[in-house]
Amino acid sequence: MQLSPEGFMRPVRVSRGGSARADPVTEFAEICPGRIVSSPHPDSAERHPQLGSYLEAWSVWATDPDARFRGASGGVLTSLSAWLTQTGRADRVFGAGPDVNPRRTVSVTITDRKTALAAAGSRYAPVAALVSQHVLDPRSAVITKPCEASALHRLLDGREPEERPLILSFFCAGVPSQHATDALVRELGVPDEEDLTALRYRGSGWPGRFTASTASRDVSMDYRTSWGKRLGPTMQWRCKICPDGVGESADLAVCDFWEVDERGYPRFDEDDGKSGLLVRTERGRRLLHDALAEGVLDGAPVRAEGIAAVQPGQTGRRETLFGRLMGARLGGVRVPRYRGFPLARLALIDVRLSIRHARGAFKRVRAGRVGR
Known part of the structure; x- marks a missing residue:
């Protein structure tokens, strides 16, 4: 993945030499979230139309005051990273952090509390987190965007849970240009x-x-x-038609658990951070409860509807996505294949709004402003 002239990460074929795969380009096409995204539907999980499948929903925060302060949203992923490596539950955690030139964001490897704190905080910039072969190691953990979590999930399809790396994700509004x-x-x-x-x-x-x-x-x-x-306004088009900004393919997915105003929109007043957390898998459930029992995290169960209520950007995008996709298709643009998402049903919540988004996408395509 390399930075394009427009300031986004794009795949570039570098070599087939030494590859063990018969056709790596074909394999890439089968897992690339720019082409296909599937929504997991485990039998034991509950299902929320905007948040996907989950086993439990929580409001949590780090008990480490430094991690909670330096992290963007309660320090949950920062504290989990430090704890996983310090206790030997993982050999390493892959995430994103500042480059030597802090204007740039790069993949980083977390091996202890110091490197976890150095990577704390969101990075609203393009980065490829899955650059190391070690991300496939079951002794690794990965903190990554929902789209990359989906790609990794598809790549590892067929492996037992203990043969997979631990996948930690977060709610993502989209990737702005560098x-x-x-x-x-x-x-x-x-x-x-x-x-x-x-x-x-x-x-x-x-x-x-x-x-x-x-x-x-x-x-x-x-x-x-x-x-x-x-x-935010420089976000790439693919993010604007994303069905999964909520990390459905992860073991745990974390988000800001905002206070909201009278309109239901988040307040951005400074406060101690809190995270909403969705447990997606049994492995994720064990991890969360171990972290709570050992005092790494604190918090309480909440209703998934409570998380959805303070994430209007995520819920609104799902409810209008069917219209955007139809408008883009009518305009002549290929769109990714999305499997298992109830997009048509969600579009019926507000048909007029869905039609307006379809028209907007159609006009955007015709004006040549799609595909960046």
Whole structure:
């Protein structure tokens, strides 16, 4: 996966030499979430139309105050990463973190609490997390976007749970262009030629501020503006037609458990972070209850409907996605195959809104603004 001129990660074929696979391009096409995404339907799970299959739903947070403060949403994945490696439950955890040039985001390997804290916090930028062959090792764990969780799940199809890496995911609104990060840093008064010592998209509080640090100063912008008006609008088209921003293929999926205003939309007032958590698999259930029993996490069970209620971006996207897909198809654009998602039924919740999204997608295709 390489950064494209538009600022997004794109697959590039580099070589077939030494590959054990007969046709790696065909295999890639069978697992790539840009082509196909399936919704798992385990028999023992409950099913929520917008959140997918789950065994349990929780509100949780890290008991480690540093992890909770530095993490973007309660420090749950940060604390789990440190705990997994410190207790020997995993040899390593793969995730995302800042590059040597903090404007860039890269895959990182977490092996202890120090490296877990160094990777704490969301990174609203393109990154390929599944770059190491060790992500397939059952002694590994992976923290990754829902689309990558889906790809890894399909790649490992047929393996028993104990033969798979542990998959941890998070609710994802979409991937902005790398150019948006660069532009935002410049907007805050740091030119491209000036070195950054750190770049934080959020965290250090909840939700935290977008903060760029140099040797002489820190400059920042509030989360509502940085995400809502600068980064989010540059999101790639594939993310706008994503059926699974909620990590259905993971063992555990974590999200912000926002307080909401009178309209049902999240408040972004600074507070101690809390996460919503959906247990997707029995392996994930054992992990969560062990972490609670050992005091790594604290929290309480909640209703899945409570998580859906404070994630209007995720629920709204599912309810309008059928219209977007139909509009794009009518406009002549191929769209991915989505299996097991109740998109047509969800579109009936508000037919007029679905039609409006279909028209919008059709116009976007005709104007040449789809496919970036």
